[in-house]
Amino acid sequence: MSNKIKRSYIREILDATDVNTISFAGGLPDKELFPLKQLSKASKKVFKNSDCLQYSKSQGLESLREKIASIYTKNLGFFTSKDEILITTGSQQAFDIILKSLDLKQIIVESPSYIGALGAFKILDKEIIDFKKINDLESLLNNSNILYAISDYQNPSTNVYSNKKRKNISNILNKRKSILIEDAAYCFLNFKNKVKTPISKFYEESYHLGSFSKIVAPGLRLGWIRAKKENIEMLLAAKESLDLHSSTFNQMLIDEYLNDNDLFSHISLINKEYKNKMEFMAKCFKRYIPSFKFKKPKGGMFIYGSFKIDSMLLAKEALKENIAFVPAEVFYLNEKSNEARFNFTNASYKEIKKGIKKLSYIVDSFEDKINS
Amino acid sequence: MSNKIKRSYIREILDATDVNTISFAGGLPDKELFPLKQLSKASKKVFKNSDCLQYSKSQGLESLREKIASIYTKNLGFFTSKDEILITTGSQQAFDIILKSLDLKQIIVESPSYIGALGAFKILDKEIIDFKKINDLESLLNNSNILYAISDYQNPSTNVYSNKKRKNISNILNKRKSILIEDAAYCFLNFKNKVKTPISKFYEESYHLGSFSKIVAPGLRLGWIRAKKENIEMLLAAKESLDLHSSTFNQMLIDEYLNDNDLFSHISLINKEYKNKMEFMAKCFKRYIPSFKFKKPKGGMFIYGSFKIDSMLLAKEALKENIAFVPAEVFYLNEKSNEARFNFTNASYKEIKKGIKKLSYIVDSFEDKINS
Numbered sequence: 001m002s003n004k005i006k007r008s009y010i011r012e013i014l015d016a017t018d019v020n021t022i023s024f025a026g027g028l029p030d031k032e033l034f035p036l037k038q039l040s041k042a043s044k045k046v047f048k049n050s051d052c053l054q055y056s057k058s059q060g061l062e063s064l065r066e067k068i069a070s071i072y073t074k075n076l077g078f079f080t081s082k083d084e085i086l087i088t089t090g091s092q093q094a095f096d097i098i099l100k101s102l103d104l105k106q107i108i109v110e111s112p113s114y115i116g117a118l119g120a121f122k123i124l125d126k127e128i129i130d131f132k133k134i135n136d137l138e139s140l141l142n143n144s145n146i147l148y149a150i151s152d153y154q155n156p157s158t159n160v161y162s163n164k165k166r167k168n169i170s171n172i173l174n175k176r177k178s179i180l181i182e183d184a185a186y187c188f189l190n191f192k193n194k195v196k197t198p199i200s201k202f203y204e205e206s207y208h209l210g211s212f213s214k215i216v217a218p219g220l221r222l223g224w225i226r227a228k229k230e231n232i233e234m235l236l237a238a239k240e241s242l243d244l245h246s247s248t249f250n251q252m253l254i255d256e257y258l259n260d261n262d263l264f265s266h267i268s269l270i271n272k273e274y275k276n277k278m279e280f281m282a283k284c285f286k287r288y289i290p291s292f293k294f295k296k297p298k299g300g301m302f303i304y305g306s307f308k309i310d311s312m313l314l315a316k317e318a319l320k321e322n323i324a325f326v327p328a329e330v331f332y333l334n335e336k337s338n339e340a341r342f343n344f345t346n347a348s349y350k351e352i353k354k355g356i357k358k359l360s361y362i363v364d365s366f367e368d369k370i371n372s
Numbered sequence: 373m374s375n376k377i378k379r380s381y382i383r384e385i386l387d388a389t390d391v392n393t394i395s396f397a398g399g400l401p402d403k404e405l406f407p408l409k410q411l412s413k414a415s416k417k418v419f420k421n422s423d424c425l426q427y428s429k430s431q432g433l434e435s436l437r438e439k440i441a442s443i444y445t446k447n448l449g450f451f452t453s454k455d456e457i458l459i460t461t462g463s464q465q466a467f468d469i470i471l472k473s474l475d476l477k478q479i480i481v482e483s484p485s486y487i488g489a490l491g492a493f494k495i496l497d498k499e500i501i502d503f504k505k506i507n508d509l510e511s512l513l514n515n516s517n518i519l520y521a522i523s524d525y526q527n528p529s530t531n532v533y534s535n536k537k538r539k540n541i542s543n544i545l546n547k548r549k550s551i552l553i554e555d556a557a558y559c560f561l562n563f564k565n566k567v568k569t570p571i572s573k574f575y576e577e578s579y580h581l582g583s584f585s586k587i588v589a590p591g592l593r594l595g596w597i598r599a600k601k602e603n604i605e606m607l608l609a610a611k612e613s614l615d616l617h618s619s620t621f622n623q624m625l626i627d628e629y630l631n632d633n634d635l636f637s638h639i640s641l642i643n644k645e646y647k648n649k650m651e652f653m654a655k656c657f658k659r660y661i662p663s664f665k666f667k668k669p670k671g672g673m674f675i676y677g678s679f680k681i682d683s684m685l686l687a688k689e690a691l692k693e694n695i696a697f698v699p700a701e702v703f704y705l706n707e708k709s710n711e712a713r714f715n716f717t718n719a720s721y722k723e724i725k726k727g728i729k730k731l732s733y734i735v736d737s738f739e740d741k742i743n744s
Contacts, residue, residue, distance in 0.1 A: 008609075043419065044412070055398060057386065089461055089593070092616050123613045217426070218620075244383070246593065
């Protein structure tokens with residue numbers, strides 16, 4: 001830990017952007033789809049009770065924990081009780097809470113992996129080791145390290161672990177006895193509204209991370225950890241040392257929202273819109289930058305692919321022209337890359353078209369330079 | 373860092389209490405004084421802009437940072453710009469952010485000190501050394517450690533540093549070059565609405581912590597760090613690794629509330645009510661438990677004093693009878709104590725009377741045992 005810790009490239013980009021920037025960089029949901037009216041209506045009820053502004057319990061609001069537990073039981077086929085849920089200030093906070101509570105130094109991550117997790121691991125001075133293939137896990141995992149995995153629409157790669165892969169990973173875990181942190185921030189964002197069973201169901205020493213950021217709204221900063229009761233209790237000291245508890249008001253707001261609204265209808269609406277936007281962006285790429293190679297994702301919020309040129313140089317040049325995207329180098333521990341991540345949910349259709357078209361000129365001038 | 377970290381005794385009490393408990397334990401403000409209607413009104417305006425539910429910048433909302441900076445400049449006589457403010461998820465989060473950003477192992481704290489800070493320091497594996505007299509600081513402080521000080525209505529002791537003491541401490545700091553973390557969570561809660569100039573004004577390498585918890589509402593979990601610009605920038609990596617940023621909605625809510633309401637009129641109202649409640653609790657102690665010795669505080673939310681008996685044993689016995697207060701042992705690093713902290717802001721007048729009266733019977737039976 002030192003003052004030489006680098007900020008996340010993405011957060012720096014977000015801070016650097018302004019109204020003139022077309023941003024494909026952050027993992028920002030489409031704000032047009034936020035249930036603004038429904039939450040506003042819910043807030044009126046919440047404001048009738050002054051407890052909404054008071055301190056509350058470290059583990060989180062009981063009725064909200066019950067609702068989250070019921071999502072596991074009913075929608076993920078993973079029986080869960082309210083005692084197995086800890087509410088966090090965004091899913092991001094879960095990394096710090098879990099890592100502080102476990103006396104383990106080494107974390108195994110997929111390559112590439114989520115930049116926010118890598119940042120949290122680095123700041124706690126953890127040793128990070130990456131893997132490219134599931135088969136490598138057999139030799140890497142042991143009972144004194146942690147596996148960090150993103151099973152659904154992996155950020156950034158957009159890959160989904162098949163049921164066979166999940167079974168394979170849980171078998172290795174049961175044999176090798178590592179701790180599992182399974183990040184499921186995107187698990188409900190399947191364009192066909194299908195969900196897969198978490199690996200955590202098949203492995204007891206697991207922490208399954210969820211979030212309201214992608215399915216309700218990120219600005220409320222509410223996520224959760226799902227783990228067995230004894231492990232949740234072990235996390236409470238770290239949670240309370242961080243911020244005592246997550247915002248009482250925001251917890252009551254989402255709880256009230258869930259009382260009056262069908263979350264999964266809302267998620268269906270998000271998935272429908274996101275699929276359309278993804279298809280549109282894919283079309284723009286094929287038309288304007290055919291040299292950018294990618295596989296269309298089945299869910300999530302990103303298109304991930306590969307340029308023929310250094311994506312870091314391209315990203316820096318693009319930012320000068322007010323177009324932001326993320327060069328994949330920042331998702332790797334120590335590797336150059338031509339890959340890049342594009343968010344398709346934040347920008348409007350008009351901006352997507354304008355942005356990709358404008359980017360195509362920059363790509364062309366780069367390719368010209370290389371070919372000349 | 374290990375899974376043997378103990379939870380805060382206070383948070384455990386708070387979790388253990390129910391509707392039947394009369395609680396003098398937590399630092400809970402009087403919820404009757406929350407500006408519920410004003411915040412509800414502010415929320416209607418906030419909900420008109422879907423940005424309130426979106427991700428936002430790590431340092432915090434610009435207009436809210438401007439308002440906080442202006443409180444420093446106008447009300448504390450400490451010139452401050454928005455670039456010198458970082459919004460945190462409650463003042464509690466500031467400890468983790470600052471400690472992760474500084475590569476310093478040792479922290480000097482007053483004895484007794486704030487339990488939430490001690491918890492945050494312990495979980496980050498810091499070496500904590502306590503002092504009882506300001507004069508001891510001269511030999512303890514050096515350029516590789518941190519002084520943690522609570523200048524106003526110290527929690528738990530309720531002491532306020534005089535202007536002379538503040539000058540004295542800043543002189544020592546300027547000479548010895550430690551980092552200062554000055555916790556000012558209670559600085560505006562003076563019963564006569566007077567404020568003292570922070571030590572931080574006279575020492576550049578300082579982090580001054582503020583909070584909306586005591587002057588607006590704790591359930592929104594919003595506080596801030598005031599430091600020079602270069603130091604604020606150094607904190608951003610730690611802040612974003614924790615929760616990306618504090619709740620956008622809650623920041624916009626308080627910002628909007630401050631647009632339409634005079635914060636310091638509201639604080640005056642709080643101070644008037646708190647003085648009355650403090651005087652009432654003091655009267656109850658004198659009437660029912662005259663053996664409890666204390667000095668009436670000039671502000672804040674607590675009465676701190678000393679029993680003739682072991683306050684930890686008393687607190688445990690009292691909790692069985694549904695009365696909660698905090699035995700001072702938990703505020704010391706490693707010391708037995710007869711002292712205890714009583715919060716007077718959370719309970720109603722009726723509960724204060726009932727609670728202290730009931731506690732007097734328990735105290736009597738303890739004293740009888742000792743004398744028999």
